Amino acid sequence: PAGGADMPAGGSSLFSGFRVLGLYSNHVPHALRYHLKHRESYVVTAVGRSFHTFNVNRLGIVAVSNSLPDEITCLAADRMLVFAATGRLISAFARNKEVVMHYNGHEQEVRLLLPLGDQLISADSGGDVIVWDVQSGEVYLRLHFDPSTFDVLAMMHPSTYLNKVLLGSSQGALQLWNIKTSKLLFTFAGWSAGVTVLQQSPAVDVVGVGTATGRIIIHNIRLDETLMSFTQDWGPITSLSFRTDGPPIVASGSPQGHIAFWDLERHQLVTQHRHAHRTSIAGATFLQGEPILVTNGADNAIKVWIFDQEGGGARLLRIRQGHSAPPTTIHHHGNDGKNILSAGQDGTLQSFSTVHERFNKNLGHGSVNKKKEKKKKKGLTYEELRLPAITAFSSSVTRQSDWDGIVACHRDRLATTTWNYQRCTMGAHHLQPPGSRRGAIATAVDITSCGNFVVIGSSCGRVDVYNLQSGLHRGCYGDDEKAHNGVVRGIATDTLNQLTLTTGSDWLLKFWRFKSKKLEEEMKLNAAPASMKLHRESGMLALALDDFTLVVVDIETRRVVRKFAGHHGNINDMTFSPDGRWLVTVAMDCTIRVWDLPSGSLVDCFLVATAPVSVSLSPTGDFLATTHVDSLGLYLWTNKSLCGPVGLRPLPADYQPVVETLPGVTVEETEQEVNSEEEEEEDVYQSAEQLGAELVTLSLLPESRWKSLLHLDEIKKRNKPVAAPAAPAAAPFFLPTVPGLTPRFATQTQTEHETQSKVLNWGVLSQRSEFICTLESALTTGSFDQPLRLLKDCGPAALSVELNSLAPEGGGARELLLVFIQMIDSMLASGRDFDLAHAYLALFLKLHLRSLSQDATAMEALNHLLSRLEKGWAELQASFDQSLCLLSYAKSALL
Known part of the structure; x- marks a missing residue:
């Protein structure tokens, strides 16, 4: 239980930090x-x-x-x-x-x-x-160094210069030092501009120097000669890199996110990539001996470029990109809870997968007119064509394969935009009401559960309905085309498209008929609402008010059923649990609170380092996603109540929440962690031969080695040759033997009528096999590992021969039969090679049960073995039943 002083030190009894997405x-x-x-x-x-x-x-x-x-x-x-x-x-x-x-x-x-x-x-x-x-x-x-005369801003080691370091200063001078003898070897006067980058070129003695004025100087430090220089018009050089796979190209980065590629032979610009990053190029590096360029920037992006275009141009090969400005609004997309739609202050709409990064999507940046933007030259983007950041959006998966399933409101714009999730692009419609008032902006949006209509509210009090397929205006609510005398703060539609719920800054919550657009009822609130959230399945409507309180309304009875107070700052966002039992709210007081609707109490509360601005609970209830002020990532919290019982009790009014650490990034399970060369001999975990006394371990041998032992007669009959066997050749005077210390005859292929042939009977001349010898020695050592290993190497036919030779008529002895029974008993006691023990025992009893039944000592050993078999199988059967019961329960719970 978690409540009051019983609250665990971690901060939250319901959620624990899992990972962060998009960093x-x-x-x-x-x-x-x-x-x-x-x-x-x-x-x-x-x-x-x-x-x-x-x-x-x-x-x-x-x-x-x-x-x-x-x-x-x-x-x-x-x-x-x-x-x-x-x-x-x-x-x-x-x-x-x-x-x-x-x-x-x-x-x-x-x-x-x-x-x-x-x-x-x-x-x-x-x-x-x-x-x-x-x-x-x-x-x-x-x-x-005195920063006023030589402020070190760049540093590099010239290739082949032993113990030498070249230093560049903001005053423009370069100094070459020997770090072993601590001596200044040479001072370069510079080029009257601060040095920002020093980079070794593929040629010995030649270095690239980037300056604060945008100049790129290719300089020979041995001769102190400038070979060539280039100038870019985009400000200081932030990075330099030389290609080493053949073409004499150097790449330079700029603070504006542009990259220029210069030809060192023709002394000219080859090509340029404008807006390679949304912010300054932090680093740009060519891979050694490959036409690959890796770049990163402060826009939260890593990009890999490949040079396979005609004319020396590069194209984007791979990218990992998140928001370059903090995300403000997030919602789970779909019913599986695996994708989270996120709108950021950078103006982009992105989808982050909780499964793997390769499923992430970037729906891009909204544009005023897509056709005009397409006509612009490649690599050039104009800010006047870009739409401002998204302030609110709604998504639906019901008809997303037929038409656009996302509608978004933008900052300071009345027209809303549609987006297509499957095509990862902006949609075809700009939804704007006819005859709208100048200066009005869209403030709230909601797509119906059927995915056919969208309801949009604006700051002038209008609430309009549009058809998503055609983008046509289908009417508005209110007699004089105004649903509220103020800003519309929230919109929601019920599951069956019977009701439309709107709330505005006029402190009113209104219930409208969706189709006829007539007002049915209105409710006066105690304060102006800031936002609204509807749980369609339960009919619970939550409203966050400007006085930091929460109100929950039942849309069936149209009465306030719960009131919650406790936040000490603006409530930024809220979300319901899938079953409608919990309401999770986040506010500017840096707290995340969970309210239990049936009991009407606060059951969980914890603090975070920075204020959360948006929250979304997965439709499956497994993860809670939050975004925070000045943070570019989406933080996932695990719902601990799905993993085990979590006792909840109402928290007192004076409860002081504990700070919970924001989760970090975890490595994907499908990726392999990098190990350096010094860890190649690192200890590797070895699995135990047997995990527990109540468990058993299989042998990992092919099934053909033990599954066919009881069907050898049928296999021989099936494989019987059609033609009559030829007369065997005369037996050699000296029977062939296998080299080794133990004399063993080389086995020959026997026919079905070998007893009628003139070949000598093997039972007369046979010597004891290696298996029988090791089985006898196991009586003194007490270890049956060696004979068992020999049996594992035998095929089914050879195994039958070995077991036949245990009997007295096969050249063995009665004691060997008892030793073999002890070996089987030892295998069952250890729990190892469970399948082999049963297969060997079955074949052994099939061959020798008639003779064993006449021996009292052997029958006593077999009875002891029977009790061990029954006991072991009873434990396994109980484990199987428990696992099957748990599995059926889990499947029924999911259904």
């Missing part, structure tokens, strides 16, 4: 790694206090690091480790996850990291450059 990148440049064993490249991007590792081939997340105490400001990686800087602290991660070393010695914020062999070079904003020993974490060398 991929931020403003920190990415780091690339190449795994020699996997022969695959990985891209590492920072997301808040942790970093994520994606494989470039599929852009699937394969590792998530442990969280650091502060935001990551810089990333770097070598073959073994990933280095992340947070403020003044530098941390080294192994296996892309665990912190194995801290480097603490900077007095200002670290902004540059450069791994160099067994050393790590870091530079901070105060002018300190420190060379660390990676293994010991000790300071090898410390250099100090």
Whole structure:
């Protein structure tokens, strides 16, 4: 039970943090790694206090690091480790996850990291450059630069220059240092512009220099000569990268999200990609020896470009993209609860899958006129054609395969737009009422359960109905085309399209006939409503009021059935549980509260770090999704009541909620985690030979080895040759033997009439087989592993021969029969090779039961074996019955 002081320390008794969706990148440049064993490249991007590792081939997340105490400001990686800087602290991660070393010695914020062999070079904003020993974490060398004369902004290691580091400053000068001898080797005067990027080119001694004025200088540092220079018109150079697969191309990134590609042989611009990212290009890197470019930016996107177009152009190959501005409105789409529609302040409408990232969809950015936008040149987008952010939307899956199933309201616009989920694009209609008042905007929207109509409310008090298939206006509510004397705050329609419910800033809740559009009843509220939510199946209508209270109305009796108070801030959003029992609300007081409608009480409440702005509970009840202020992700919370019994009791009025940590990113089950080379000999979990005394283990042998033992006679009869057997050749004077310490005759193919042939009978000359010898020695050792292993190597026919040879008439002895019974008893007692034990015992009894029935000692051993069989099977039968009962119960509950 959870209530009052009994509340667990975690914060919530109903929900626990599961994972966050839609977080991929931020403003920190990415780091690339190449795994020699996997022969695959990985891209590492920072997301808040942790970093994520994606494989470039599929852009699937394969590792998530442990969280650091502060935001990551810089990333770097070598073959073994990933280095992340947070403020003044530098941390080294192994296996892309665990912190194995801290480097603490900077007095200002670290902004540059450069791994160099067994050393790590870091530079901070105060002018300190420190060379660390990676293994010991000790300071090898410390250099100090005066930021007023040489402010370090870029750093690189020239190829083939042993122990050399090239530093670039905001004043424009470059310095080449030997970090082993701590000597300044040379100073480059620069180009009267601050250096932002330094990058090694494929040619030795040649480096690329990016400046704050947009110049790209290709410079020979050995001769101190400038080979060529380019200038981009988009501001400072944010990143530089050279192609290494043949074509002499260098790519430059800009703060506006554009990428330019320059030809180093022809000294000209080859092509450009405008708006490759919505924000500044944080990092752009070519893969070694491949025509692949990996980019990331602060717009929460990772993109992989491939250069296979004519004229040296690139196309987008893979992308992982979330919202570039915080999402404001989310709703689960469909009845399976696997997809969440999200509208963000960036103006896009996206769908995030709770199953896997490959099912994510981006429905794009709304445009004023799609035809005009298509006529514009490729790569050019105009802000005047883009619609503002979505403020409210409604979706339906009933007719989404026939026409558009999503309708959205936009900020400061009266016309609403339709969207098509299956085609992942904006729809065909702009819904705007005829003769509308200037300055009015759409504020509320709801699609009917049948998917044929949409009801839209506006700030001027109008409530209009449209047909979704044709987009035609089908009337409005109210006598003078005004349903409310104020802003319409909420709209809902019931399941059977009998009622339309509207509420507005005039403190009224009105009930209308959907078809005739006549007002049936109106209800006066105690305050102006902020929003409204209807649970169609139960007929419960929840209204959030401006005085931070909640009112629940039964639309059948049209009476207020519940009133809830407790929030201390504006209620941003609310959602019902699938059965209509719980109402989940989020508010600006940073609390998430769960109200129980039957008891009329608060049953769960917890705090989060940032205020939640939207909430949606899955139609299956498994996950609660929330979005928060200044956060780009969608946070999922697991409903613990589905996993086990959760006792709920009313919380007191003075209950103080506990802060719950927001969930983080988890690795997809289908992706393989990256392991560095140093972990190749890592201990691997080995499954036990037998898990429990009450369980059994099968042998994993093919079924043909043990299933056909009781049908050998039928198999021989079926395989009997049609032609008469030929007369056998005369037996050799010396019978062939198998090489080895134990003399064994080489077996020959026997015919059905071997007793009539002149070939010598094997029963006369047979020697004891290796199986019989090991079976005899097992009496003294007490271990039957060796004879059992020999039997596993035998086929069905050879196994029958071995068991036949146990009897005295086959060359064996009566004691061997008793030892074999002990071996079967040992197998059943251990619980291993359960199928083989039963198959061997069945064949053994079929061959020797007549002779065993005349031996009292053997019958006593068989009776003991029978009791063990019955006891073992009774335990298994009970386990089977319990599992089948649980499975049938779960299936009936789902149905």
